[in-house]
Amino acid sequence: MFNKLALAAALAAASTAAYADPVTYTIDPTHTDVIAQWSHFGFSNPTAHFGQADGTIVYDADDVAASSVEVTLPLAGLNSYTAKFDEHLRSSDFFDAAAFPVATFKSTRVEAAGEGKLKVTGLLTIKDSSKPVVLDVTLNKVGENMAGQPAIGFDATTTIKRTDFGVGMYAPAVSDEVKIRITTEAGVPKAE
Template identity: 75%
Template sequence: MRKTLLIAALFAFAGSAFAAPVTYKIDPNHTSVIAQWSHFGFSNPSANFGKADGVIVYDAQNVSASKVEVTLPLEGLNSFVADFDEHLRSADFFDAAKYPAATFKSTKVEAAGEGKLKVTGNLTIKDITKPVVLDVTLNKAADQPMAKRAAIGFDATATVSRTEFGVGKYAPAVSDEVKLRITTEALVPKAE
Protein backbone atom coordinates (compact mmCIF):
# COMPACT_ATOMS: atom_id res chain seq x y z
CA MET A 1 0.00 0.00 0.00
CA ARG A 2 2.77 2.39 0.96
CA LYS A 3 4.68 1.62 -2.24
CA THR A 4 1.54 2.26 -4.32
CA LEU A 5 1.00 5.65 -2.65
CA LEU A 6 4.64 6.59 -3.26
CA ILE A 7 4.42 5.65 -6.95
CA ALA A 8 1.14 7.59 -7.30
CA ALA A 9 2.73 10.63 -5.65
CA LEU A 10 5.74 10.45 -7.96
CA PHE A 11 3.51 10.27 -11.04
CA ALA A 12 1.47 13.23 -9.80
CA PHE A 13 4.66 15.23 -9.19
CA ALA A 14 6.06 14.27 -12.59
CA GLY A 15 2.82 15.31 -14.28
CA SER A 16 2.80 18.72 -12.60
CA ALA A 17 6.53 19.24 -13.20
CA PHE A 18 6.01 18.82 -16.93
CA ALA A 19 2.69 20.69 -17.18
CA ALA A 20 2.55 22.71 -20.35
CA PRO A 21 1.88 26.43 -20.42
CA VAL A 22 -1.77 27.33 -20.95
CA THR A 23 -2.81 29.89 -23.58
CA TYR A 24 -5.69 32.22 -22.72
CA LYS A 25 -7.49 34.78 -24.90
CA ILE A 26 -8.17 38.11 -23.18
CA ASP A 27 -11.86 38.78 -22.58
CA PRO A 28 -12.41 42.45 -23.54
CA ASN A 29 -15.72 42.53 -21.64
CA HIS A 30 -13.93 41.82 -18.36
CA THR A 31 -10.69 43.73 -18.95
CA SER A 32 -9.98 47.36 -18.10
CA VAL A 33 -6.80 49.34 -18.65
CA ILE A 34 -7.25 52.57 -16.70
CA ALA A 35 -4.86 55.51 -17.03
CA GLN A 36 -4.99 58.23 -14.36
CA TRP A 37 -3.10 61.52 -14.06
CA SER A 38 -3.14 64.84 -12.22
CA HIS A 39 -4.88 67.73 -13.99
CA PHE A 40 -3.01 70.84 -12.76
CA GLY A 41 -3.22 69.36 -9.25
CA PHE A 42 -6.98 70.01 -9.09
CA SER A 43 -8.32 66.60 -10.06
CA ASN A 44 -7.18 63.11 -11.04
CA PRO A 45 -9.16 62.17 -14.15
CA SER A 46 -8.96 58.78 -15.79
CA ALA A 47 -9.56 57.08 -19.11
CA ASN A 48 -10.26 53.44 -19.91
CA PHE A 49 -8.51 51.83 -22.87
CA GLY A 50 -11.32 49.42 -23.67
CA LYS A 51 -11.64 46.68 -26.28
CA ALA A 52 -8.37 45.04 -25.23
CA ASP A 53 -7.34 42.16 -27.46
CA GLY A 54 -4.56 39.71 -26.82
CA VAL A 55 -3.17 36.50 -25.45
CA ILE A 56 -1.75 35.46 -22.10
CA VAL A 57 0.39 32.33 -21.92
CA TYR A 58 0.77 31.28 -18.30
CA ASP A 59 2.96 28.48 -16.98
CA ALA A 60 2.29 28.01 -13.27
CA GLN A 61 5.26 25.64 -12.89
CA ASN A 62 7.73 27.85 -14.76
CA VAL A 63 6.51 31.46 -14.71
CA SER A 64 9.51 32.60 -16.76
CA ALA A 65 7.96 30.69 -19.70
CA SER A 66 4.85 32.87 -19.43
CA LYS A 67 4.16 35.79 -21.75
CA VAL A 68 1.57 38.37 -22.68
CA GLU A 69 0.72 40.29 -25.84
CA VAL A 70 -2.01 42.94 -25.79
CA THR A 71 -3.38 45.40 -28.33
CA LEU A 72 -5.40 48.39 -27.16
CA PRO A 73 -7.35 49.90 -30.07
CA LEU A 74 -7.67 53.63 -29.44
CA GLU A 75 -11.25 53.56 -30.74
CA GLY A 76 -12.05 52.00 -27.35
CA LEU A 77 -10.58 54.94 -25.38
CA ASN A 78 -13.26 56.24 -23.02
CA SER A 79 -12.92 59.06 -20.48
CA PHE A 80 -16.73 59.28 -20.13
CA VAL A 81 -16.58 62.73 -21.79
CA ALA A 82 -17.03 62.52 -25.57
CA ASP A 83 -15.27 65.83 -26.36
CA PHE A 84 -12.28 64.83 -24.25
CA ASP A 85 -12.15 61.39 -25.92
CA GLU A 86 -11.85 63.13 -29.29
CA HIS A 87 -9.13 65.43 -27.92
CA LEU A 88 -7.19 62.42 -26.58
CA ARG A 89 -7.46 60.72 -30.00
CA SER A 90 -6.33 63.91 -31.79
CA ALA A 91 -2.78 64.76 -32.91
CA ASP A 92 -2.36 66.68 -29.61
CA PHE A 93 -2.12 63.32 -27.85
CA PHE A 94 -2.45 59.80 -29.36
CA ASP A 95 -2.99 60.79 -33.02
CA ALA A 96 -5.26 57.76 -33.39
CA ALA A 97 -5.90 58.37 -37.09
CA LYS A 98 -2.21 57.70 -37.75
CA TYR A 99 -1.52 55.31 -34.82
CA PRO A 100 -4.79 53.42 -34.17
CA ALA A 101 -3.55 51.17 -31.33
CA ALA A 102 -1.15 50.86 -28.43
CA THR A 103 0.53 47.51 -27.79
CA PHE A 104 2.31 45.72 -24.96
CA LYS A 105 4.51 42.67 -25.47
CA SER A 106 6.26 41.02 -22.53
CA THR A 107 9.98 40.34 -22.63
CA LYS A 108 10.36 38.77 -19.18
CA VAL A 109 8.08 37.32 -16.50
CA GLU A 110 9.41 36.72 -12.98
CA ALA A 111 7.91 35.40 -9.75
CA ALA A 112 7.70 38.13 -7.11
CA GLY A 113 6.26 36.25 -4.13
CA GLU A 114 3.12 34.22 -3.53
CA GLY A 115 0.65 35.03 -6.30
CA LYS A 116 2.79 37.97 -7.48
CA LEU A 117 4.69 38.52 -10.72
CA LYS A 118 6.90 41.18 -12.30
CA VAL A 119 6.17 41.42 -16.01
CA THR A 120 8.65 43.44 -18.03
CA GLY A 121 7.71 44.31 -21.56
CA ASN A 122 7.70 46.79 -24.39
CA LEU A 123 4.89 49.32 -24.51
CA THR A 124 4.43 50.94 -27.92
CA ILE A 125 2.47 54.16 -28.40
CA LYS A 126 2.74 56.24 -31.59
CA ASP A 127 5.47 53.88 -32.87
CA ILE A 128 7.59 54.76 -29.81
CA THR A 129 8.59 51.68 -27.81
CA LYS A 130 9.79 51.85 -24.20
CA PRO A 131 10.22 49.22 -21.49
CA VAL A 132 7.56 49.08 -18.78
CA VAL A 133 7.40 46.91 -15.65
CA LEU A 134 4.01 45.70 -14.44
CA ASP A 135 3.50 44.65 -10.81
CA VAL A 136 1.03 41.80 -11.20
CA THR A 137 -1.24 39.89 -8.83
CA LEU A 138 -2.75 36.57 -9.88
CA ASN A 139 -6.40 36.80 -8.82
CA LYS A 140 -7.59 33.34 -9.77
CA ALA A 141 -6.99 30.44 -12.15
CA ALA A 142 -9.91 28.03 -12.37
CA ASP A 143 -12.88 27.06 -14.49
CA GLN A 144 -15.04 30.10 -15.23
CA PRO A 145 -18.59 29.08 -14.26
CA MET A 146 -20.43 30.99 -17.00
CA ALA A 147 -18.05 30.15 -19.85
CA LYS A 148 -17.56 26.59 -18.59
CA ARG A 149 -13.88 26.55 -19.46
CA ALA A 150 -10.54 27.42 -17.88
CA ALA A 151 -9.93 31.07 -17.07
CA ILE A 152 -7.33 33.21 -15.37
CA GLY A 153 -7.48 36.70 -13.90
CA PHE A 154 -4.84 39.26 -13.01
CA ASP A 155 -4.57 42.80 -11.65
CA ALA A 156 -1.53 44.91 -12.50
CA THR A 157 -0.13 48.39 -11.94
CA ALA A 158 2.59 50.48 -13.53
CA THR A 159 3.64 54.10 -13.84
CA VAL A 160 4.72 55.56 -17.17
CA SER A 161 5.97 58.90 -18.43
CA ARG A 162 3.64 60.10 -21.18
CA THR A 163 6.24 62.47 -22.64
CA GLU A 164 8.45 59.45 -23.41
CA PHE A 165 5.70 58.25 -25.76
CA GLY A 166 5.11 61.56 -27.53
CA VAL A 167 1.86 62.21 -25.65
CA GLY A 168 3.21 65.09 -23.53
CA LYS A 169 0.89 68.00 -24.35
CA TYR A 170 0.59 70.39 -21.36
CA ALA A 171 3.26 68.57 -19.32
CA PRO A 172 4.40 69.13 -16.66
CA ALA A 173 1.40 71.24 -15.53
CA VAL A 174 -0.78 68.25 -16.42
CA SER A 175 1.29 65.48 -14.91
CA ASP A 176 3.79 63.64 -17.04
CA GLU A 177 3.40 60.65 -14.73
CA VAL A 178 0.46 58.42 -15.60
CA LYS A 179 -0.62 55.59 -13.33
CA LEU A 180 -1.92 52.47 -15.04
CA ARG A 181 -4.30 50.08 -13.33
CA ILE A 182 -5.19 46.91 -15.19
CA THR A 183 -7.61 44.15 -14.45
CA THR A 184 -8.02 41.32 -16.90
CA GLU A 185 -9.83 38.05 -17.29
CA ALA A 186 -8.78 35.62 -19.97
CA LEU A 187 -10.26 32.32 -21.14
CA VAL A 188 -8.94 29.25 -22.85
CA PRO A 189 -10.32 29.61 -26.39
CA LYS A 190 -13.32 27.48 -27.33
CA ALA A 191 -12.47 24.27 -29.12
CA GLU A 192 -13.31 24.51 -32.79
Protein backbone atom coordinates in the same frame (compact mmCIF):
# COMPACT_ATOMS: atom_id res chain seq x y z
CA MET B 1 9.92 -7.88 -12.05
CA PHE B 2 6.57 -6.89 -13.61
CA ASN B 3 5.56 -5.06 -10.40
CA LYS B 4 8.82 -3.05 -10.44
CA LEU B 5 8.26 -2.01 -14.06
CA ALA B 6 4.66 -1.05 -13.33
CA LEU B 7 5.77 0.98 -10.30
CA ALA B 8 8.50 2.74 -12.33
CA ALA B 9 5.99 3.58 -15.09
CA ALA B 10 3.48 4.92 -12.55
CA LEU B 11 6.15 7.10 -10.89
CA ALA B 12 7.28 8.45 -14.27
CA ALA B 13 3.69 9.30 -15.20
CA ALA B 14 3.10 10.99 -11.82
CA SER B 15 6.26 13.07 -12.10
CA THR B 16 5.29 14.19 -15.62
CA ALA B 17 1.79 15.14 -14.43
CA ALA B 18 3.25 17.26 -11.64
CA TYR B 19 4.69 19.63 -14.22
CA ALA B 20 1.77 21.09 -16.12
CA ASP B 21 2.31 22.57 -19.55
CA PRO B 22 1.92 26.33 -19.95
CA VAL B 23 -1.66 27.33 -20.69
CA THR B 24 -2.52 29.92 -23.37
CA TYR B 25 -5.48 32.14 -22.47
CA THR B 26 -7.33 34.61 -24.69
CA ILE B 27 -8.06 37.99 -23.10
CA ASP B 28 -11.76 38.63 -22.50
CA PRO B 29 -12.39 42.27 -23.52
CA THR B 30 -15.67 42.28 -21.61
CA HIS B 31 -13.81 41.76 -18.32
CA THR B 32 -10.64 43.71 -19.05
CA ASP B 33 -10.04 47.39 -18.40
CA VAL B 34 -6.92 49.53 -18.61
CA ILE B 35 -7.34 52.75 -16.63
CA ALA B 36 -5.01 55.73 -16.93
CA GLN B 37 -5.05 58.48 -14.27
CA TRP B 38 -3.15 61.76 -14.10
CA SER B 39 -3.17 65.11 -12.29
CA HIS B 40 -4.90 67.98 -14.10
CA PHE B 41 -3.02 71.09 -12.93
CA GLY B 42 -3.28 69.73 -9.38
CA PHE B 43 -7.03 70.33 -9.28
CA SER B 44 -8.33 66.88 -10.18
CA ASN B 45 -7.21 63.36 -11.08
CA PRO B 46 -9.22 62.37 -14.15
CA THR B 47 -9.19 58.93 -15.73
CA ALA B 48 -9.49 57.44 -19.18
CA HIS B 49 -10.37 53.83 -19.88
CA PHE B 50 -8.86 51.76 -22.69
CA GLY B 51 -11.25 48.97 -23.57
CA GLN B 52 -11.63 46.44 -26.38
CA ALA B 53 -8.35 44.74 -25.38
CA ASP B 54 -7.22 41.86 -27.56
CA GLY B 55 -4.40 39.45 -26.86
CA THR B 56 -3.07 36.38 -25.14
CA ILE B 57 -1.62 35.42 -21.79
CA VAL B 58 0.58 32.34 -21.54
CA TYR B 59 0.88 31.25 -17.90
CA ASP B 60 3.12 28.51 -16.57
CA ALA B 61 2.50 28.00 -12.85
CA ASP B 62 5.53 25.71 -12.52
CA ASP B 63 7.93 28.02 -14.35
CA VAL B 64 6.66 31.62 -14.38
CA ALA B 65 9.67 32.68 -16.48
CA ALA B 66 8.07 30.70 -19.34
CA SER B 67 4.96 32.90 -19.11
CA SER B 68 4.21 35.81 -21.46
CA VAL B 69 1.70 38.53 -22.28
CA GLU B 70 0.83 40.18 -25.58
CA VAL B 71 -1.92 42.80 -25.74
CA THR B 72 -3.31 45.21 -28.32
CA LEU B 73 -5.42 48.18 -27.22
CA PRO B 74 -7.37 49.81 -30.05
CA LEU B 75 -7.66 53.56 -29.46
CA ALA B 76 -11.25 53.22 -30.66
CA GLY B 77 -11.81 51.74 -27.17
CA LEU B 78 -10.56 54.90 -25.39
CA ASN B 79 -13.28 56.35 -23.18
CA SER B 80 -13.04 59.26 -20.74
CA TYR B 81 -16.86 59.50 -20.64
CA THR B 82 -16.63 62.94 -22.28
CA ALA B 83 -16.97 62.71 -26.07
CA LYS B 84 -15.21 66.03 -26.79
CA PHE B 85 -12.24 65.06 -24.60
CA ASP B 86 -12.07 61.62 -26.25
CA GLU B 87 -11.79 63.36 -29.63
CA HIS B 88 -8.97 65.56 -28.30
CA LEU B 89 -7.11 62.55 -26.86
CA ARG B 90 -7.38 60.74 -30.21
CA SER B 91 -6.18 63.84 -32.11
CA SER B 92 -2.61 64.55 -33.21
CA ASP B 93 -2.16 66.59 -29.99
CA PHE B 94 -2.01 63.28 -28.11
CA PHE B 95 -2.41 59.74 -29.50
CA ASP B 96 -2.85 60.61 -33.20
CA ALA B 97 -5.19 57.63 -33.51
CA ALA B 98 -5.70 58.18 -37.25
CA ALA B 99 -2.01 57.39 -37.86
CA PHE B 100 -1.46 55.07 -34.86
CA PRO B 101 -4.77 53.27 -34.17
CA VAL B 102 -3.47 50.87 -31.50
CA ALA B 103 -1.19 50.74 -28.47
CA THR B 104 0.56 47.44 -27.70
CA PHE B 105 2.33 45.70 -24.84
CA LYS B 106 4.57 42.67 -25.34
CA SER B 107 6.32 41.07 -22.39
CA THR B 108 10.04 40.39 -22.45
CA ARG B 109 10.39 38.84 -18.97
CA VAL B 110 8.10 37.43 -16.26
CA GLU B 111 9.43 36.92 -12.73
CA ALA B 112 7.94 35.64 -9.48
CA ALA B 113 7.68 38.41 -6.86
CA GLY B 114 6.22 36.59 -3.85
CA GLU B 115 3.07 34.60 -3.20
CA GLY B 116 0.60 35.36 -6.00
CA LYS B 117 2.75 38.25 -7.25
CA LEU B 118 4.68 38.72 -10.50
CA LYS B 119 6.87 41.35 -12.15
CA VAL B 120 6.16 41.54 -15.86
CA THR B 121 8.64 43.55 -17.93
CA GLY B 122 7.78 44.39 -21.49
CA LEU B 123 7.74 46.92 -24.28
CA LEU B 124 4.85 49.37 -24.37
CA THR B 125 4.36 50.94 -27.78
CA ILE B 126 2.31 54.12 -28.17
CA LYS B 127 2.47 55.96 -31.48
CA ASP B 128 5.95 55.17 -32.80
CA SER B 129 7.66 54.99 -29.38
CA SER B 130 8.47 51.72 -27.63
CA LYS B 131 9.74 51.89 -24.04
CA PRO B 132 10.30 49.27 -21.33
CA VAL B 133 7.63 49.14 -18.64
CA VAL B 134 7.43 46.99 -15.50
CA LEU B 135 4.00 45.82 -14.33
CA ASP B 136 3.46 44.86 -10.68
CA VAL B 137 1.00 42.00 -11.07
CA THR B 138 -1.33 40.21 -8.66
CA LEU B 139 -2.69 36.82 -9.68
CA ASN B 140 -6.35 36.96 -8.66
CA LYS B 141 -7.53 33.47 -9.54
CA VAL B 142 -6.89 30.43 -11.71
CA GLY B 143 -9.81 28.05 -12.20
CA GLU B 144 -12.88 27.48 -14.33
CA ASN B 145 -15.17 30.29 -15.49
CA MET B 146 -18.98 30.07 -15.59
CA ALA B 147 -18.80 28.22 -18.93
CA GLY B 148 -16.61 25.54 -17.34
CA GLN B 149 -13.55 26.62 -19.31
CA PRO B 150 -10.08 27.23 -17.80
CA ALA B 151 -9.71 30.91 -16.85
CA ILE B 152 -7.26 33.24 -15.16
CA GLY B 153 -7.46 36.76 -13.74
CA PHE B 154 -4.87 39.40 -12.90
CA ASP B 155 -4.64 42.97 -11.64
CA ALA B 156 -1.58 45.07 -12.44
CA THR B 157 -0.21 48.57 -11.86
CA THR B 158 2.58 50.71 -13.25
CA THR B 159 3.46 54.37 -13.75
CA ILE B 160 4.68 55.76 -17.06
CA LYS B 161 5.82 59.15 -18.34
CA ARG B 162 3.63 60.22 -21.21
CA THR B 163 6.39 62.38 -22.68
CA ASP B 164 8.29 59.12 -23.35
CA PHE B 165 5.54 58.22 -25.82
CA GLY B 166 4.97 61.53 -27.61
CA VAL B 167 1.72 62.38 -25.80
CA GLY B 168 3.19 65.10 -23.57
CA MET B 169 1.04 68.12 -24.42
CA TYR B 170 0.72 70.51 -21.41
CA ALA B 171 3.35 68.60 -19.39
CA PRO B 172 4.41 69.11 -16.67
CA ALA B 173 1.46 71.33 -15.62
CA VAL B 174 -0.76 68.39 -16.52
CA SER B 175 1.30 65.64 -14.92
CA ASP B 176 3.82 63.79 -17.03
CA GLU B 177 3.41 60.74 -14.80
CA VAL B 178 0.37 58.62 -15.56
CA LYS B 179 -0.72 55.85 -13.22
CA ILE B 180 -1.95 52.75 -15.01
CA ARG B 181 -4.25 50.17 -13.41
CA ILE B 182 -5.20 47.02 -15.26
CA THR B 183 -7.69 44.30 -14.50
CA THR B 184 -8.01 41.38 -16.88
CA GLU B 185 -9.70 38.05 -17.19
CA ALA B 186 -8.73 35.55 -19.84
CA GLY B 187 -9.97 32.11 -20.77
CA VAL B 188 -9.21 29.10 -22.90
CA PRO B 189 -11.71 29.17 -25.78
CA LYS B 190 -13.91 26.13 -26.28
CA ALA B 191 -12.66 23.77 -28.97
CA GLU B 192 -14.63 24.15 -32.19
